[in-house]
Amino acid sequence: MNGSIRLGRLAGIDVKMHWTFLLLIAWVGGSAFVGTGTLAAAIANISLVLCVFACVVAHEYGHALTARRYGIATEDITLLPIGGVARLQSIPEKPLQELAVAIAGPLVNVVIAVAIAAVLLLSSGNALSAEFFNPAGGIGAFLRSLLVINVALVVFNLIPAFPMDGGRMLRAVLALKMNRVKATDIAASVGQFLAFGIGFLGLYGNPFLILIAVFVYFGARGEALQVRTSALLSDLTVRSAMITKMRTANASDQVARLREMLLDGAQQDFPVVDDDGKPVGIIFRSQIIRGLKEGLDDAAVQTQMTMVESAMTEPTVGLREAMQQMQSSDLTALLVINGDRLVGLLTRENIAELLMFRESDPDYAPTGRQSTEIVA
Helix, strand or coil, X not given: CCCEEEEEEECCEEEEEECHHHHHHHHHXXXXXXXXXXXXXXXXXXXXXXXXXXXXXXXXXXXXXXXHHCCCCEEEEEEECCEEEEEECCCCCCHHHHHHHHHHHHHHHHHHHHHHHHHHHHCCCCHHHCCCCCCCCHHHHHHXXXXXXXHHHHHHHCCCCCCCHHHHHHHHHHHCCCCHHHHHHHHHHHHHHHHHHHHHHHCCCCHHHHHHXXXXXXXXXXXXXXXXXXXXXXXXXXXXXXXXXXXXXXXXCEHHHHHHHHHHCCCCCEEEECCCCCEEEEECHHHHHHHHHCCCCCCEHHHCCEEHHHCEECCCCEHHHHHXXXXXXXXXXXXXXXXXXXXXXXXXXXXHHHHHXXXXXXXXXXCCCCCCEEEC
8 A cells, every 4th residue: 555654574464554644643642632731641542542553453463364264365454544454365255254254353352352351350459450551540441441442343343334344244144145246236235325324423523434434435336346347257268358459569669659659549558579579578658658758759668668577468367367467566458478479468448348248248258369460
């Protein structure tokens, strides 16, 4: 996530903090200091927030480590002012596996809450109740606050507001009785409805609820679209969507030549080949525009292109997998290579067009894409 600061790595997963989290710390500490006039109160509030977010990190590790049991890796965990996000490489498609991953986070908070409650019960009347964080309350009050917050995290995360944990649990349970797309649509609709309620409550003095409502609403819509797209592409290969009639650039061509190629037709990204016609890379529209703006009209295309190894796939690869590759690498197109031969170009536009056709006819599958026509 852009704007994130790496804090460290635990269990093979990077833990990051978005810079806006520092604003939350400043606001919490500043509010306490202004309200009480004491530095101790500011330190107590900041310490509580840090402990809460330590619990949030543990919550996200619950998701991540459970997902790892099913062969799903986690790219990183990022702390935001509204909570934490574990970026799983994928969501389990088997309902019981998704249910286990979703419920693992809240269960971590249950364990933390039980542990805190046990400490409070065992420490009643002994030295642990002495003042430490807050002269007016002591560590007992601090732990009680942390206990209440963990219980609140459990309750809040069990709200079936997809894509929050409770919403994912709802989707998983529904998917036991119906297909995943329909289950997601229902869970997303419930989530968007609840988002309005959360946002309405936020109007009465809690801006964080408004932020959470926005996250839930757009997150539900985005994931519903993603699941529908994934389902429509699940049985197709790259060959189904690739362009087989395309123009290419030579590695030694000047960038200025590509300006004319951009204006000549609809093609935006161009495979780059060597003198023997073998693919060596691809130059994207953004790279062409940047080169022209920087006065690199006479520069060789090979100095501006992306190397073939970073932007290639094969015709037999699943289209869903190729689309995920494009999204994770932030690419607008992929070279389609068979052996050492360029056989096509896969673009986001062509995938979108194919999706449009499959929406109206789920059985539609393009045919006749065996031949390739390349114009140098």
